[in-house]
Amino acid sequence: MTPVIDLRGGRKTYRTGDLEFEALRGVDLRIEQGEYVAIVGPSGSGKSTLMNVLGCLDTLTTGTYRLARNDVDDLDETDLAAIRNEEIGFVFQQFHLLASLSALRNVELPLVYRGVPAAARRERALDALDRVGLADRTANRPNQLSGGQQQRVAVARALVGEPSLVLADEPTGNLDSRSTADVLDLFDDLHEQGRTIVLITHEHEVAQRARRVVRVLDGLVTADEPSGARGAVLL
Amino acid sequence: MSWSETLATAWHAIRAHTLRSLLTVLGILIGIAAVILTVGLGLGTQKDVSEDISALGSNLLIVTPGSSTDSSGMRGGFGTAATLTVADAEALGSDVAVPDVAAVTAEKESSQSIEAGDANWTTTVTGVTGEWLDVRSREMAAGEFVDPGSVAEVVLGPETATELFGTTSVVGRTVSIAGTTFDVVGVLEAAGTSSTTNLDDTAVVSMTAMTSAISGGTDTSVSTIYLKATDTDAVSAAYQEAQSLLLALHGATSADAADFTIDSQDSLVSTATSVYRTLTVLLAGVAGLSLLVGGIGVMNIMLVSVTERTREIGLRKALGAPPGAIRRQFLTEASILGVTGGVVGAGLGIVAALTLPAGLGSSVVVSPVAVVGSIAVALAIGLVFGVYPAVRAARLAPIDALRSE
Numbered sequence: 001m002t003p004v005i006d007l008r009g010g011r012k013t014y015r016t017g018d019l020e021f022e023a024l025r026g027v028d029l030r031i032e033q034g035e036y037v038a039i040v041g042p043s044g045s046g047k048s049t050l051m052n053v054l055g056c057l058d059t060l061t062t063g064t065y066r067l068a069r070n071d072v073d074d075l076d077e078t079d080l081a082a083i084r085n086e087e088i089g090f091v092f093q094q095f096h097l098l099a100s101l102s103a104l105r106n107v108e109l110p111l112v113y114r115g116v117p118a119a120a121r122r123e124r125a126l127d128a129l130d131r132v133g134l135a136d137r138t139a140n141r142p143n144q145l146s147g148g149q150q151q152r153v154a155v156a157r158a159l160v161g162e163p164s165l166v167l168a169d170e171p172t173g174n175l176d177s178r179s180t181a182d183v184l185d186l187f188d189d190l191h192e193q194g195r196t197i198v199l200i201t202h203e204h205e206v207a208q209r210a211r212r213v214v215r216v217l218d219g220l221v222t223a224d225e226p227s228g229a230r231g232a233v234l235l
Numbered sequence: 236m237s238w239s240e241t242l243a244t245a246w247h248a249i250r251a252h253t254l255r256s257l258l259t260v261l262g263i264l265i266g267i268a269a270v271i272l273t274v275g276l277g278l279g280t281q282k283d284v285s286e287d288i289s290a291l292g293s294n295l296l297i298v299t300p301g302s303s304t305d306s307s308g309m310r311g312g313f314g315t316a317a318t319l320t321v322a323d324a325e326a327l328g329s330d331v332a333v334p335d336v337a338a339v340t341a342e343k344e345s346s347q348s349i350e351a352g353d354a355n356w357t358t359t360v361t362g363v364t365g366e367w368l369d370v371r372s373r374e375m376a377a378g379e380f381v382d383p384g385s386v387a388e389v390v391l392g393p394e395t396a397t398e399l400f401g402t403t404s405v406v407g408r409t410v411s412i413a414g415t416t417f418d419v420v421g422v423l424e425a426a427g428t429s430s431t432t433n434l435d436d437t438a439v440v441s442m443t444a445m446t447s448a449i450s451g452g453t454d455t456s457v458s459t460i461y462l463k464a465t466d467t468d469a470v471s472a473a474y475q476e477a478q479s480l481l482l483a484l485h486g487a488t489s490a491d492a493a494d495f496t497i498d499s500q501d502s503l504v505s506t507a508t509s510v511y512r513t514l515t516v517l518l519a520g521v522a523g524l525s526l527l528v529g530g531i532g533v534m535n536i537m538l539v540s541v542t543e544r545t546r547e548i549g550l551r552k553a554l555g556a557p558p559g560a561i562r563r564q565f566l567t568e569a570s571i572l573g574v575t576g577g578v579v580g581a582g583l584g585i586v587a588a589l590t591l592p593a594g595l596g597s598s599v600v601v602s603p604v605a606v607v608g609s610i611a612v613a614l615a616i617g618l619v620f621g622v623y624p625a626v627r628a629a630r631l632a633p634i635d636a637l638r639s640e
Contacts, residue, residue: 057553057634078557085555096637098551100251111556113236157554 002069004196005031005054010064012049012219023049025219026063031198033164036191038210038227039200046219048169051200055088055167056080056222070165080122085113089158093170095150099140103129104155110161116209127154134202148179155186159195164189166201172206236560245567248540256572259536262529263576264583267609269522271584271601272591277515278527278600279375281591284507288500293365294467295370297498298338298460300329312561317456321472323444323484324460332480335473337465338366341457343445348437350411351399358395360412360444362439370463378406378421386444388438389417391423391438412438415448470499529576530616537569537624548628549636558629565625566618573617584609 002036010027013020023046033036041047050060053065057071057136059080065072068087072080084090089110097106107125116124128161132152134196142150158166168187172180184206187197191211207213217222236244249256300318324341327333340363347360367373368380380386389410395420396405406595408419417440440448457545464473474497475640478490541548548561585606588599 014417052634055553057637078559081552081555081557084553092555092637096546098547098550100247109551109553111241113551113557113560115237161555 001033003030003032003066004068005034005198006066006124007063007083008065010050010053010060010065012053012058013045013060013061023142023219024053024060027216027219027221028216029054029221034191034194035197036197037213037214038189038207038212039214039216040202040207041202041216045198045216047202047216049219050216051167051169051198054165054198055090056084065170065215067089081113082211085110085161087164087219089161089163091154091158091166091168091171093173095142095154096158097150097153102139102141103134103145103156106142106153107157109161112158112213114161124157124160126142128160129153131159132156132161148182151175151179152186153184153219155183155190159190164196166195166197167198170201171199172201172203180206217223236556236563240272241560241563241567242571243570244564245571248544248564248568252540253614255536257308259532259572260474260576261532263526263573263613264533264580266522266526266529267577267613268584268587270519270612271581271605271610272587272599273522274515274605275517275588275599275601276595276597277511278593279598281511281515282600283598284316284511286502290331291484293501294464294470294498296460296462296477297463297503298462298468298477299322299496299498300456300458300494301496306578307379309488314485314605317454318485319457319460321364321446321455321457323481324457326480326484327460327462328365329476329480333462333476334463335469335555338370338463339460340365340370341442341460342635343442343447343450343457344369345411345445346385347438349395349399351408354399355576356390356395356398358436358438359432360440360445361451362442362449363441364442364457366463367439370461373426374424376403376422377425377588378419381441381444382437383441384443385441387415387417388420388441388444390421390423390439391419392433392435392439393422394435397423398436400631404570410438413449413451415444417444421526427614443527460494470501474499526616527611530573530620533569533572533617534620536572536625537565537621538627541565541628544628545636545639548631549633549639550631552631553637561631562625562629565628566621568615569621569625570614573613573615574610574620580613581606581610 007027007029008026009094010029011022013022013130039047039050042204046184049058053060056067061072067083070083070087073164075083091137103123104125107128111124123189126135126138128134130154134149134156135154136143137149137167142153145153172183177229188209189199199206201207213223213225214221247451283610298319321341324339327336328339343362345360346357348355348357364383368375375391381390387414391405393403396403399410400408403422405419406421409416410419411417421440423435446452462473462477464470478497481495482490482493485494552560585601588601592599
């Protein structure tokens with residue numbers, strides 16, 4: 001079976017004037033369909049760069065990256081946009097909901113760029129909001145929702161396009177502990193439904209909810225092991 | 236992303252900043268309204284003048300003293316030299332020398348105070364020869380026209396009669412002009428006002444009376460000679476004949492040495508039209524400058540909008556918006572601002588053009604070309620000044636854009 005993520009010899013070099021900075025120094029990462037993986041590491045470790053590469057928001061300097069059978073190395077901006085639209089559902093730390101749109105319209109956005117007709121779009125967005133438990137908040141604007149609810153709208157937006165990969169960048173970083181638990185429970189449910197989830201975090205408790213933890217330090221993967229699963233949270 | 240989707244998104248973004256969008260639109264709106272109004276006024280004046288000249292009759296030739304030697308049509312000594320005389324007018328009446336001229340009249344004008352009892356009115360008194368009524372296309376309302384040989388007969392315009400006597404039934408009354416008593420023998424039919432002259436406020440006497448009683452003496456010069464060609468097709472032939480006859484009479488050897496000018500209605504219309512067209516273009520150009528300022532306003536606001544919505548752009552890109560879709564969205568926003576300004580401005584310009592003439596006393600022609608053209612220009616302004624902000628938005632890297640605060 002083709003892995004969802006297949007990254008080989010991934011290097012990323014940033015250049016500012018004469019200074020060169022190697023954010024990724026040869027990363028190999030393979031993530032199979034249905035896995036729930038946490039990528040952890042301190043700030044400056046390269047985990048944000050890794051997340052940008054995995055999310056097709058940035059391209060490698062050298063190495064190859066295949067996302068769900070798509071070779072993304074030589075794609076231009078327009079094709080990368082299409083890949084992001086089809087294959088990736090993003091969840092961001094700051095939610096990134098558009099303030100002037102209702103929850104429903106926010107969730108519809110990825111389908112707008114995919115060219116799904118309005119009626120089908122609406123149906124799928126309502127369904128996605130229902131799956132995150134916000135069926136009764138579809139008409140609310142983001143500022144009429146709590147932080148936890150906003151992040152659940154963002155998760156619904158990530159799910160609506162049925163992507164190969166849900167990519168969450170510090171999804172609980174702006175949430176209180178109750179909302180954090182809510183959102184992590186939601187990820188557990190998604191995992192049980194067979195979704196592939198990659199979660200970037202620096203919080204140990206959050207990482208332990210995943211089934212596999214990848215540690216990144218100084219641009220290299222330093223550890224890649226199964227987590228203690230649910231039991232670890234209680235310890 | 237479909238076009239209707241793009242339009243809806245752009246409209247939504249514009250609505251989100253109503254006041255700012257309205258102010259931006261205002262810049263375009265004023266420019267467009269100004270262009271439509273100035274072009275309308277220019278065309279209106281042009282039309283008024285052309286109509287006045289056309290009212291003279293299409294087979295009319297007008298001979299005035301002074302030469303037109305310059306190719307640009309500028310006249311040296313126009314109206315000052317007294318080179319035309321009653322004798323010239325009489326010669327031009329000859330069927331042999333100028334067979335294509337059907338009728339001739341000469342005019343000599345003088346501003347005079349006319350008295351009737353206690354009433355006193357200053358108007359233009361015109362001494363005339365020949366078939367004045369026929370050539371100038373006037374009719375008698377009452378009485379008859381002055382006898383060419385009379386020295387004390389006057390025909391009054393209806394307005395002059397009313398000013399002096401309070402009525403137009405004045406045949407048989409007497410007035411005093413320059414100390415001479417004149418019998419009112421007739422009243423002219425009303426002919427309205429041309430742009431330059433009130434045709435109904437006038438007093439007409441014979442040239443004989445003009446020379447002896449009013450200008451007092453032997454001065455036989457005239458201010459204008461009007462020739463009526465036998466028909467419209469004969470105007471050109473009549474022009475040639477009149478010119479050679481007058482050149483011969485004045486002892487001039489070539490047309491360049493002429494001390495008179497012959498104009499046809501056509502040449503007057505084309506001169507006037509070209510003058511007013513230049514004016515119109517000039518005014519519209521000045522108004523067009525304000526459009527440019529409006530366009531810069533659009534660009535300014537769009538740049539602010541791109542900066543303000545950097546995170547939105549980043550998010551849309553992360554969710555799969557290709558650069559083209561982002562570019563289209565911002566271009567559409569700019570175009571909507573431009574077109575809205577254009578349509579509302581055109582509406583305002585048309586309303587102003589329809590209401591202003593009453594106050595200005597000059598007609599305004601709303602030209603469909605100017606209306607459609609300015610809306611198209613407004614759209615073009617939105618597009619042109621929207622390109623740079625839109626390209627900037629489309630070039631934003633999604634990661635940087637998402638991280639911006």
